[in-house]
Amino acid sequence: MTVKAWSPATRLRPRSSNARRACPTKPSKPSWRKSAKRIPKPAKRNRKNSSTRLFTTKWKKAASSRASLAKFRSQEYEVRLIILTITFAFFASFAATPPTPLYAGEAGLTTIRYAVSGRTAADWPVQAAKEKKFFHKHGLFLEEIIIPGGPNTVRAVISGTVPLGRINPDRIIEAAEKGAKAKVISGDLQKLPYDFMARSEIKTGAELKGKVIGVDSLTGGTTFMLTEVAQKAFNLSEKDYKLLVVGTSPERYAALKGGSVHASFMGPPFNIRAIKDGFTKLTNFHDYLGPIQFVGTFAHEDFLKANRGDAVRFVRAIIEGTRWLYDPRNKEDALALHMQALKSNREGAEADYKYMVEEFKPWPTDGAINKQAIAKTMELRVKANKYEPGKVPPYTNYVDLSIAEEAVKGLR
Template structure:
């Protein structure tokens, strides 16, 4: 049994296929022991991946684009994972976008991928970056707690945190899909040197992940998939059911590990518009599909 050390930023429904693969022994069947580590910070995650602390990380696509283009990083995208679906959840007194002027908004990191999407959503609703303050808080769980405690006025939350907040009376002003519907959000990334030395582990892990996504999308597994999320996140059944129905409706997870190339081009477009990168971007240096292609057979 080969071990792969993976890194996620926080526990959330976006890790559903990982939970499934572990609980249903799908990774084990593929000869892989998956170690899951929570970093609570996108920057910490990427820094540690470049140092070799972790083998593979689940991150926002633009994080890898930025590292490759701006820092000549050895990291590359090896698999498409998910469409981003983050709702802007605000305190009960914030009912429309203009109410956010002069307010504090929680983000993972000020230059993180989903802060970028939040900035784009706000700009599309005539709220400029000079009119609010980003507060760096880390992963979705920490931002949820800060919002509930009144430490911030709003934040992007994914399932199940956004659903829980709405049930508590917080407002939903819309999602990133309202302004950018076609976008490659979450991806899996590795260092090229590690991948070359560990091709079998890479291919077998991706194969297990793809099988876990297939299992999730099988309608016969709905009830058990919901139970998997409840067990891993400690959710009420109502919240887990709402999360499942949303993920199915919007086809959140990339099937077969395929990268949404037009969505990745949109990532580059948004990053350029907001000044995150300069000049032309050669996407062939950003992603390598050979491992996911082999995993699909």
């Protein structure tokens, strides 16, 4: 009679009594409990999760064979995978769509979704309008949606996902020329509060030759501005330095501090932080550019046609927020708002207030699009070879001046 050699694999299969006696390497009449002791023990589980350990222990005690134990492990893996998937989806939903805060009297208000690429001191009037309930006053509830990156903010609005957004008008002009249905409806910043910052070892702009400068895009409006400032202030051409896309002011500050770029430009509070950190301030953009429509609120044209009244009331609330911010009597509340919104300390808030509110004053008090400033935006596009000679379109193709005009009339 031929007898198969015993192996761990054959141990798991039922045997006849003859097969057991014939196998020389197999102990006679072994109990399953004894044979299981020869199987290497599995690695100890993490004992930090007591509920999981209890769950595992109960199932293990119920396992009466090696096969059932293997089946249990498979089921346990599937359960953990399901739990992990559900947990990930739960937190991802919060990251994608921040929870909307509830205010007393929110019922009956018209919700306005508003896309921004980040949060800096530049949007102080918007935060003031929220905190002081100016939006509520005009029957609106503002739902701010932070979408990192200017191009992504533009896409959110021109796709119809979000009706309103806040961005450099150059991006809206670029999108509109490619067929997007969007227009700038108010001028949020008509002066550029950007400082050109460099590593501490760089003392002059001329030393940027051959260096890497951090930007938010290779073809955006701020990059056109940087090119002009570098040429006027430091006599550097575009071939004299390299550009690295790193993001908006917070990311550019981090890139400079982390050493991945030699220089970059940034606005409050990051320019002030950079100076405090020992970085070199080379110049200010406004000194060489003058008035320029740096930031504006824009809207999808379909939204403007169907909800013009909401757009007017939205701009009106921001105008009130701006005027409140400029009022010296509100300084303490404004500082508290800065510290809350930007997670800053008292010193940083006071520095931003002095620079932005008391000295630089970039926000218009009537929400208007500055004609000289938007004309400068078009001039930079011409210098960037965006148009053929003699074929520069009027800026009025991309803006709706009537929204801000109507908004301010309701406040006078």
